[in-house]
Amino acid sequence: MTKLELFRLKSMWGNFNFDYACSLARGRSGGLVSMWDPNVFVKGDIWCGDNYVIVKGKWKNSTEDYYFVNIYGPQHQSDKANLWSFLRQFIQDHNGKVVLFGDLNEVRDDTERLGSIFSRSDAAIFNSFIQEAGLLDLPMGGKKFTWMNKAGTKLSKIDRFLISEDVLEAHSDLRVTILDKLWSDHNPVLLHCKRLDFGPTPFRIFHSWFDRSDFDAVVKNAWANLSN
Structure with a gap:
């Protein structure tokens, strides 16, 4: 990568407090780059191809391996199928939590396209990949589509985050939000943690508590402390 880049x-x-991994541009493809704060995330191995950048690493002070898989999906069906096959095998061959994201150039069903042709066979291959790789498709908030052409006549949901189940187990408050456009015809998509506050925890009581000899004393003591 040049100094200008x-x-x-x-x-x-x-x-300049960042580290990065990249797959350089080829033809009409603009290339891929993944960036991170080395004070937060410590990289391990890196794999790069025409349509992916995979970074293995650990959060600072953590022992768990994460694989961040940055994707730019190819246009042709055969190339897509080859990419899904490679990624499925990669995920199955490596132990660790997986976060896969990017412009996947594919949709899961006909509701994710508007004004353009939907390929049922392409979607079936994509859905099979998600299932066989053990990935979860996180629901998105903010908007329905992530890409729109200049005329506003064609819209698609082709950008997304897919995560392994153990990522959600470790971070149960993960959310995905589609943001407003900035420079591209794609909307930025943000993966973030957002705790939902449903108010105070409801009061619960179990009938078995009434059988305890110290029940009255516990209630009186709790009430007295609350009053103070």
């Missing part, structure tokens, strides 16, 4: 990354990140 590094300065472009710096302009996006805000400073």
Whole structure:
């Protein structure tokens, strides 16, 4: 990567306190880059291909391996099928939590396309990959589609986050939000943690408590402390 390209990354990140992995542009494909704060995430191995950048690493002070899989899905069906096959095998061959994301250039059903042709066979292959790789498709908030053409006549949900089940077990408050457009014809998609506050925990009582000899004393003591 040239110094000019590094300065472009710096302009996006805000400073030079970042590390990165990239797959350089080929033809009409603009390439891929993944960036992270080395004070928060410590990289291990990196795998790069024409349509993916995979970064293995650990959160600082953690022992668990994460695989962040940045994807740019190809256009042709055969190339997509080959990519899904490679990623499925990669995930099955490596132990660790998986976060897969990017412009996958594919939808799961006909409700995720508007004004363009929906391929049932392509969607079936994509859905099989998600299931066989043990991934979860997190629901998105904010908007329904992530891409729109200049005329506004074609819309698709082709950008998403897919995670392994153990990621959700470790971070049960994960949310995905589609943000407003900035520079691209794609909307940015944000994966973040957001705790939902449903108010105070409801009061519960079990009938078996009444059989305890110290029940009255516990209630009186709790009430007295609450009053104070």
